[in-house]
Amino acid sequence: MVKSVFVDWVKRSNKNERLWLLAKIEFKLRYYENKLGLLWALIKPLMDIAIYYVVFQVIMKQAIPAFASFLFIGLILWNFFLESTTGTVQILNTKKYLYEYSNMNKLEIYVSTLLSNTIGLFFNFIMFLLFLNILEKDAMHTSFYTLWIIPLFINLFILSLAVSLILSNIYIIAKDITQVWQVFTSFLFFLSPVIYRLSTFKEALPTFDYINPIAGIIINARRTTMESTNPDFKLFLFDFTYAIILLVIGLLLLNKLGSKAAEKL
Amino acid sequence: MKQELAIQARSISKTFHISEDSHNTVKHRLFNLFNPPRRKKVEALKQMDFDIYKGECIGLLGRNGCGKSTLVRLLAGVYPCDTGNINIYGSTLLMNLGVGMSHQLTARENIYVSASVLGMKIKDIDNIFDKIVEFAELQDFVDTKIKYFSSGMVARLGFSIAVNAGADIMFLDEIFAVGDMKFQEKAIRVFESSWIAGKTVILVSHTMETIQKYCNRAAFMKNGSLVYFGETQKAIELYVQDNA
Numbered sequence: 001m002v003k004s005v006f007v008d009w010v011k012r013s014n015k016n017e018r019l020w021l022l023a024k025i026e027f028k029l030r031y032y033e034n035k036l037g038l039l040w041a042l043i044k045p046l047m048d049i050a051i052y053y054v055v056f057q058v059i060m061k062q063a064i065p066a067f068a069s070f071l072f073i074g075l076i077l078w079n080f081f082l083e084s085t086t087g088t089v090q091i092l093n094t095k096k097y098l099y100e101y102s103n104m105n106k107l108e109i110y111v112s113t114l115l116s117n118t119i120g121l122f123f124n125f126i127m128f129l130l131f132l133n134i135l136e137k138d139a140m141h142t143s144f145y146t147l148w149i150i151p152l153f154i155n156l157f158i159l160s161l162a163v164s165l166i167l168s169n170i171y172i173i174a175k176d177i178t179q180v181w182q183v184f185t186s187f188l189f190f191l192s193p194v195i196y197r198l199s200t201f202k203e204a205l206p207t208f209d210y211i212n213p214i215a216g217i218i219i220n221a222r223r224t225t226m227e228s229t230n231p232d233f234k235l236f237l238f239d240f241t242y243a244i245i246l247l248v249i250g251l252l253l254l255n256k257l258g259s260k261a262a263e264k265l
Numbered sequence: 266m267k268q269e270l271a272i273q274a275r276s277i278s279k280t281f282h283i284s285e286d287s288h289n290t291v292k293h294r295l296f297n298l299f300n301p302p303r304r305k306k307v308e309a310l311k312q313m314d315f316d317i318y319k320g321e322c323i324g325l326l327g328r329n330g331c332g333k334s335t336l337v338r339l340l341a342g343v344y345p346c347d348t349g350n351i352n353i354y355g356s357t358l359l360m361n362l363g364v365g366m367s368h369q370l371t372a373r374e375n376i377y378v379s380a381s382v383l384g385m386k387i388k389d390i391d392n393i394f395d396k397i398v399e400f401a402e403l404q405d406f407v408d409t410k411i412k413y414f415s416s417g418m419v420a421r422l423g424f425s426i427a428v429n430a431g432a433d434i435m436f437l438d439e440i441f442a443v444g445d446m447k448f449q450e451k452a453i454r455v456f457e458s459s460w461i462a463g464k465t466v467i468l469v470s471h472t473m474e475t476i477q478k479y480c481n482r483a484a485f486m487k488n489g490s491l492v493y494f495g496e497t498q499k500a501i502e503l504y505v506q507d508n509a
Contacts, residue, residue, distance in 0.1 A: 014381065014384055014385065014386050017381065017386060017387050018381040018382065021377060021378065021381055021387065022378065022381075025370065025374055025378065029369060029370075095367075096365070097365035097366055097367050098365060098378075098382060099343070099365075100343060100359075100365045101341075101343070101358065101359045101360065101365035102341070102342075102343075102356065102357055102358055102359065102365070102382050102383060102432070103341060103342030103343070103353060103356065103357045104382050174290055174291045174294065175290050176290040176291050176292060177291065180291060259345040260344075260345060262338070262343045262344055263281070263344050
């Protein structure tokens with residue numbers, strides 16, 4: 001299937017246009033319908049940062065240097081993963097109109113939705129860089145190492161796409177995967193070093209930075225954007241392989257279960 | 266001259282397993298591990314083979330429930346087949362009462378999305394946009410979400426998109442039932458003009474006149490089997506006999 005998508009892309013450039021068109025419409029639907037519009041995309045992480053800052057820095061006194069930026073980059077990556085997975089569990093149902101009348105490849109529906117989330121992440125990342133360089137005093141400023149965020153993001157994108165494919169195809173045969181995933185993501189959030197000091201996390205949960213595929217991405221994003229160092233290459237390669245394996249499982253499920261979506265949903 | 270294939274179907278069949286209890290949640294599946302759901306087998310399509318060539322207009326005849334819609338969905342690539350395989354050469358459009366549209370989107374957005382799904386480039390959609398709106402008689406509602414449209418307006422828009430955007434292979438399921446009488450006349454006029462010229466069309470209709478007039482071959486189906494595939498006149502005779 002991947003081969004056919006690739007060949008199609010090369011032969012008929014209309015696919016790229018279509019992906020971008022669907023992504024733009026999805027983005028507009030999500031934000032422009034609200035009174036505050038696009039501002040919500042920026043307000044949401046800022047509000048989260050404020051809450052976690054008060055709880056973990058003011059009340060629990062974790063004393064993590066540059067905690068606001070630490071939270072900022074962690075949360076925007078986490079939120080991308082959360083939106084791209086929780087928000088797409090029912091995608092084959094909500095976007096049925098796209099494949100019910102034509103032989104359009106279903107994989108495009110997923111990629112366009114994730115592209116729409118990428119637009120939101122892009123705005124948030126710009127805000128993060130402004131915050132880090134203008135307001136933050138305890139962290140290193142932006143350097144060439146920040147460019148590592150691109151491969152790290154590709155890793156996150158593949159991981160989110162993979163989990164999204166797995167969940168939404170399981171949804172065809174088990175509807176309550178939505179609730180199961182909601183509980184699981186709360187668990188995963190607290191098992192990711194989004195709000196804790198890395199040393200505390202590693203001490204309490206050794207090897208968890210490897211087991212949890214999103215943990216390594218957050219750890220490496222902080223290293224490259226806030227500490228001006230290279231990513232932990234071992235962790236980076238491990239997470240990339242992790243994401244690719246999950247993607248293969250997701251694509252197999254899409255072939256096996258997803259092909260029956262039109263008749264089952 | 267050798268004709269180019271549009272659709273090649275080999276040993277295709279389709280059976281639906283309809284479960285009487287709803288076992289579609291994790292909880293249900295766990296609690297009923299030793300009590301599997303009662304399933305009913307419905308053999309919607311029995312094994313069949315055929316070829317459809319580019320530029321042909323094929324009529325599909327048969328009484329209600331004989332498997333026409335299932336066959337059309339299989340050929341359009343919407344449903345997978347249980348056995349055999351189908352090779353589809355080109356983009357497909359399945360149209361019964363319009364094409365697939367999102368009620369959350371405006372008419373403008375739906376036009377762009379649907380036409381793009383049918384394989385058109387944005388630049389080309391820009392060129393036919395006004396034509397689509399005009400044909401659907403929706404000039405004053407271009408930026409209105411279609412959830413506020415009447416069912417007739419939605420159907421007109423869907424028809425108009427299909428007419429103007431088209432696809433290489435089109436499955437038209439009772440399309441002349443769209444809109445009021447005036448719109449139906451317009452639809453027939455379009456059909457008679459150059460719309461389907463050069464395209465492969467599979468036409469499902471209970472109106473013999475339509476089949477006779479436009480189709481160069483026709484298929485007659487009964488109880489999920491392809492009874493006859495060939496001359497239009499013969500297929501119509503079989504259908505009429507079946508209805509007698």
